[in-house]
Amino acid sequence: MTAAPAAASGFRHGTFFYRDEEAFLAGLLPFVRDGLAAGQAVVVAEPRPRLDLLRDALGDDAADVELLDMAEIGANPGRIIAVWHDAVDRHVESGRGLRGVGEPAFAGRRPAELAECRLHELLLNEAFDGGPTWDLLCPYDERRLPAEVCAAARAGHPYAFGSAGPQAVADVDPAALAELFGEPLPTPGTVLRGEFGPGDVPAVRRTVAHFAGSCGLSRERVEDLGLAACELATNSIRHGGGAGTVAMWTQPGAAVVQFTDAGRLADPLTGRRRPTLGQTGGRGLYLVHQLCDLVQIRSNDAGTTVRLTTWL
Amino acid sequence: MTGLRDPGGVRARPLHLLPVGARAYARPVRAHGVAERSGPAVVAADGDPLVADPAEFAPAHPCPGAAEEPTFRVRSDGERLRLTGCVDTFGAERLAAMLAATPVEGSVVVLDLAGLEFADAAATRTVARWVQRLHAAAVTVHVAGAPRFFVRVWHLLAFDQVSPAVFGERPG
Numbered sequence: 001m002t003a004a005p006a007a008a009s010g011f012r013h014g015t016f017f018y019r020d021e022e023a024f025l026a027g028l029l030p031f032v033r034d035g036l037a038a039g040q041a042v043v044v045a046e047p048r049p050r051l052d053l054l055r056d057a058l059g060d061d062a063a064d065v066e067l068l069d070m071a072e073i074g075a076n077p078g079r080i081i082a083v084w085h086d087a088v089d090r091h092v093e094s095g096r097g098l099r100g101v102g103e104p105a106f107a108g109r110r111p112a113e114l115a116e117c118r119l120h121e122l123l124l125n126e127a128f129d130g131g132p133t134w135d136l137l138c139p140y141d142e143r144r145l146p147a148e149v150c151a152a153a154r155a156g157h158p159y160a161f162g163s164a165g166p167q168a169v170a171d172v173d174p175a176a177l178a179e180l181f182g183e184p185l186p187t188p189g190t191v192l193r194g195e196f197g198p199g200d201v202p203a204v205r206r207t208v209a210h211f212a213g214s215c216g217l218s219r220e221r222v223e224d225l226g227l228a229a230c231e232l233a234t235n236s237i238r239h240g241g242g243a244g245t246v247a248m249w250t251q252p253g254a255a256v257v258q259f260t261d262a263g264r265l266a267d268p269l270t271g272r273r274r275p276t277l278g279q280t281g282g283r284g285l286y287l288v289h290q291l292c293d294l295v296q297i298r299s300n301d302a303g304t305t306v307r308l309t310t311w312l
Numbered sequence: 313m314t315g316l317r318d319p320g321g322v323r324a325r326p327l328h329l330l331p332v333g334a335r336a337y338a339r340p341v342r343a344h345g346v347a348e349r350s351g352p353a354v355v356a357a358d359g360d361p362l363v364a365d366p367a368e369f370a371p372a373h374p375c376p377g378a379a380e381e382p383t384f385r386v387r388s389d390g391e392r393l394r395l396t397g398c399v400d401t402f403g404a405e406r407l408a409a410m411l412a413a414t415p416v417e418g419s420v421v422v423l424d425l426a427g428l429e430f431a432d433a434a435a436t437r438t439v440a441r442w443v444q445r446l447h448a449a450a451v452t453v454h455v456a457g458a459p460r461f462f463v464r465v466w467h468l469l470a471f472d473q474v475s476p477a478v479f480g481e482r483p484g
Contacts, residue, residue, distance in 0.1 A: 192329045201402070223460070223461050231432060277471065283433045
């Protein structure tokens with residue numbers, strides 16, 4: 001792998017497939033070291049075992065690399081874009097330049113998380129295309145991930161990183177994001193469901209908190225879910241036609257709360273970038289992404305659904 | 313000093329919940345990793361996709377405390393403001409007006425949140441903007457007794473980076 005050509009511009013978001021640790025290091029070490037040699041900031045977001053592997057292989061160079069635990073910062077994939085926005089703000093806007101490594105779809109993720117990782121990868125293109133120049137290499141463990149996850153990754157990245165550096169591959173289908181974002185989530189079995197309207201937000205908050213408590217969640221997590229419920233019910237009332245529905249259910253290993261309303265969320269990136277103090281909107285969904293284990297948002301002409309999953 | 317009360321708090325009303333699907337029923341269960349509790353629960357047992365008790369969410373009592381939905385209140389003695397109760401998006405504008413109308417004496421003021429029961433993102437932002445405005449007027453705000461949820465939202469929304477409140481009691 002070689003350093004990026006000097007003339008390269010724009011956001012280059014590409015896959016890198018590996019089958020074992022040796023291949024992982026063979027692909028990443030040159031990418032990281034070339035960035036450091038060029039004076040660029042290098043930010044690596046990987047699950048802890050991969051971080052340890054990379055840190056050991058980098059030796060003294062590891063001190064110059066910002067290492068982030070993807071299982072922490074990206075536990076909910078809906079939080080990751082804010083992390084990259086922050087890195088771009090710090091390093092690209094200042095003129096230093098940035099190389100990122102991000103493995104959101106690491107082996108061991110649950111199916112619902114992998115589905116959100118796919119959406120996240122498509123949203124990255126939407127978030128950074130047309131903006132400043134920087135490279136983001138996304139490793140995929142081809143041996144341990146389901147084949148359909150790797151296939152979706154190939155289709156969702158406009159570049160592929162290899163020994164010759166980032167190579168443009170087939171264009172990402174411009175309709176793919178809208179299709180995935182508009183696709184209904186899997187239907188649950190039995191749920192408890194209630195409708196709410198103006199004046200019901202406190203009741204929704206307390207009902208969801210009561211449900212969360214009955215699932216055995218800690219006081220802190222109950223509080224977080226209640227707060228998230230307040231934000232989502234408020235969004236439904238203010239932006240979703242003045243009313244909505246809340247449904248709650250349990251499934252093996254998880255408690256789920258889902259909000260549905262008749263509104264359409266026009267910008268699928270809403271809530272994925274940290275809002276400024278002066279900004280009036282977008283704060284509620286951002287907070288929900290930070291508070292919850294997994295947030296799945298889907299929106300189409302029929303309405304908007306936000307599903308919150310808390311792992312038990 | 314000014315003692316203000318919010319007369320227009322949100323009226324409490326229960327949320328009507330209905331089971332939808334074929335397998336909603338009441339049954340006491342022992343949850344994995346959770347201490348055994350008596351009575352019905354909504355925690356899945358082995359092989360059960362859902363064990364729910366609709367009666368637990370009966371309209372008359374959707375959850376404890378809902379029947380006396382509190383409003384919020386701001387009271388001040390000039391150097392110490394007490395914000396108590398619950399504030400959400402629909403009360404945030406009123407909170408902003410109340411804070412702005414409350415006189416502040418000296419260069420340091422304490423905002424006492426020990427009685428704050430709930431604040432959403434909009435309410436927390438309202439406090440952050442008030443702190444920022446006072447800071448611009450050379451007034452330092454000490455936030456005392458802040459509940460965990462308030463501190464958590466304050467940091468998650470990065471208000472600590474733009475709104476220089478000092479968390480903790482005023483020294484001395």
